[in-house]
Amino acid sequence: MADPWYIDNVHILLRLLLSVLLGGLVGLERERSNHAAGLRTHILVCMGSTLIIMLSIYGFSEFVHEVNIRIDPARLASAVITGIGFLGAGTILFTGKSITGLTTAASVWVIAAVGLSIGAGFYFASIAATFLILLTLVVFNKLEQRYIRGSKLHLVTVYAISEPQLLESISGLLEGEGITVKKAIVNERSNVAYGELQPPSTTLEISLNVLSKRAFDPLALASRIRKLEGISMVSID
Template identity: 40%
Template sequence: MFYLDMTLRLFSALLAGALIGVTRERIHKPAGLRTHALICVGAAFITVLSTTVFITDDHGDPGRVAAQIVSGIGFLGAGTILKKGFSVKGLTTAATLWVTAAVGMGFGAGEYLLSSVVTVFALMIVLFLKKIELLLGGRNLPRIIITAREDKDLLGNITNWFKDNAITVESIDVEEDENNISILVEISKGDVIKAKQVMIDLTRIEGVRGAEIR
């Protein structure tokens, strides 16, 4: 009976991790179904060991093992975050890895109900909140991120390009990285469609290596 319960905990963690992971897999994120399933079942197994094997009546502290899982997943999640200029990618993936580990720990501790509830909450956040965020217009103004080589005349040429195309610029920020620069341009929400239509012309400015709108 003991091993049946332990197996059920691990299987529940595997299922929960796979459910969360498949939501990332379908949009081709670096950490997908297998990664989330492995993290969830691994966290569950370590929790099971910490509460059944590594602790006795005389010594042992299962909380220490749980703390190591949290910090370990933090390092793993940090590896999925990529910053290039003003563009930061992977924050949501890192967060889902962290929550997945927490779900695994919950199942490993035998908290089936709470862990199932958190799994449902995680699925709701990943599947639906992005759509709501877009419906509400997002958190910031539309942004155009430009990568280019360092050139003293480049910023002026880019500014003139926006003026010539009648695109309202709300703010411009520049970040230097060795011989390259990243330029973040926030534009008016009403000019997004227009900017997308003429984006290819922006990349033809001498010195511009790439541009994307978000």
């Protein structure tokens, strides 16, 4: 293409298809990991960015030689980078104990940059960036989980009938698993069955914010806590 302000239909289709391919590769990894922004989201973001930058560069080519008309191909690109942050923010969740979705938000933002690069004709940069994105999401994630990731915060909720030494038993069990209790909330409730004359029983709702330095099996831990005297329900997040 000798004219920098002109693009033919073949190259338009090529760039759109490449954006679908590269956006789909990153989206597929997010989809397999069961994240909010998955395959279709990444494809649409990448293809939309490609279309917008092509519109910015080539869509107003008829006005290039007009007097007092100044064409700035980067203007719509900067708007895309800013605007895509709102979509990324929708994938970030605050659960009360931790923030999740930051990596997916970053992948949506960077795939928009890949789409802009494709639309501008930077094919090598787009393909190389996609490879590095996948390397970061897949390989680095495994390295982080195995070697780098520090302590992780969990929420343990226990419902139980009030028993002597119950809290001490739970604390000892968690300590034996290498889990540190950072915060504990204990709520008491008195339950009296309708028509019963016997003294009311006291039910405890125990919420524990715990810190674990290594991965553990939530089901196995819940099973061990459940075996303690008076425990009726255990939840681990």
